[in-house]
Amino acid sequence: MAKAFSRPKALSTTHTHYCPGCTHGIVHRLVAEAIDDLGIQEKTVGIAPVGCAVLAYNYFDCDFQEAAHGRAPAMATGIKRVRPDLMVFTYQGDGDLASIGMGEIIHAANRGEKFTTIFINNAIYGMTGGQMAPTTMPGQRATTAPLGGTRPRPACPSAWPTCWANWSPRICHPPGRAQTPAGQQGQKKPLSRRFNIKWKTGASVLWKWFPPVPPTGA
């Protein structure tokens, strides 16, 4: 009988340290499935961020480098430029990518670097304990925004990838939601396609949206 469901080869057997309800594990699996689908596990190098996913290399079974906070796109650029035969991806949260690493991701995209970025947005600094991020929603409480995040333009925080996509044709992908089975399945094909295309062409940002903490400050 054909096996219908199993652990992706590109995923290790290590139990994750992620909190209950967190969808990092699901996104890891989707990425691993894409790597398996394309048969590129042995040519893949991932870059781990600073943040909750800093230990991502414990959960993927492929070569990995660990970046300083926000610098994953620069490291991916370095690897891909000197070894264009490798498939390179970064895996970054919103503090890492949309705050301290904004410069690196924008310039990597503008140069058309040939790697893929998985952007995980939970609207907060998770690992350090819930401080305000540039993606924090209006009214959302954080340990450094006890009265609720205050932003003059409510649409901005959650719209970084959309802004970038409008700004550069080299960044494109509709946001995905990882917290429902339908959302997960909806991501799988685009993810494989994105890995395959961007391996050969230019940088891409995939956006995974986690439900933020409900705004309670307003």
Next chain:
Amino acid sequence: MAKVLMKGNEAIGEAAIRAGCKNYFAYPITPQSEVAEYLSKRLPEEGGVFLQGESEVAVGYMIFGAAGAGERVMTTSSSPGISLMSEALSYIAAAQCPAVFVNIMRGGPGLGGILPSQGDYFQATKGGGHGDYHLLVLAPDGVQEAVEMTMQAFTLAEKYRNPVMIMGDGLIGQMMEPVEFPDGLKTEPTNKDDWATNGMAHRNSKKRNLVKSLFLDPTALNDNNLALKAKYAQMKKEEVQYELVNADTDYQVLITSYGTMSRVCRTAIDMLKEEGIEVAMLRPKTLFPFPEKAVFDASGKESCQAVISIEMSMGQMVEDVERCVKGRRPVEFYGECGGDIPSPEKIIEIIKALL
């Protein structure tokens, strides 16, 4: 091979290619931008990678990525740019990756100036970035030595899996001198399959490699830092380089000086000799590891009344000199740091005042 007349910055770029480095990432900054200009033309001819990054911060991590993937890689910058790269240097040293950084020093602190300086001695030898790490630091005194040290740097970086820094200055970068590129200094890259993220398929292995600097387990972090310490101890044992000038005489004063400044001191020593005054110089060629024993020994000569460290700084290497002389001779200092290089006449005046 015949000598060619080259600007220091361009010669450093060419030396990297001759050493088998095909990958260069950089950001423009005076007085070293000619390295990038030169390599932007030369590297494509060699089938190599030239990339101008968006900042020195990013370039530091491009170097980290490329080095972690197991390829020979270099960047060049000048003092303020090296400050921005210092974060990456800490990570690269911690993750034990080989890479070559060239600092064509200019005056500081802050934006400082664009003229030659030796104000980054502390930064290069004592850290710069955070944590317990050292760079292996080479200090050439001219264009020829800059070429040779650049070529040797790749071999040393791979031997120790540690970043190597070449400490030039604006004068070495900008002046032209006749140079040759010794073929004998080119080495084959080491096999990096046991640690580099060069792809499992590339090394025909089922075991993945990790390049990282995070050790949450205190024992693991302690062990990693002890491994770094053992490498630094080996460097101190095997890599110390220095030159002694006029040291076979009964010298009355021992100068310690390096790089461009040592060239002026050399002239002053010749001029003083004509007046019958013997002065010796110890010129460190490696700033880390520092020639500790050589400084101790040279300062101990019976005829030697004083040691003076002469630098284009407010007094940085002098602290290491004092440490190594261990109090058995007075240690003096003279330095200028605005960008003007002290003249031989000025050095002579300073030396005579010590006698």
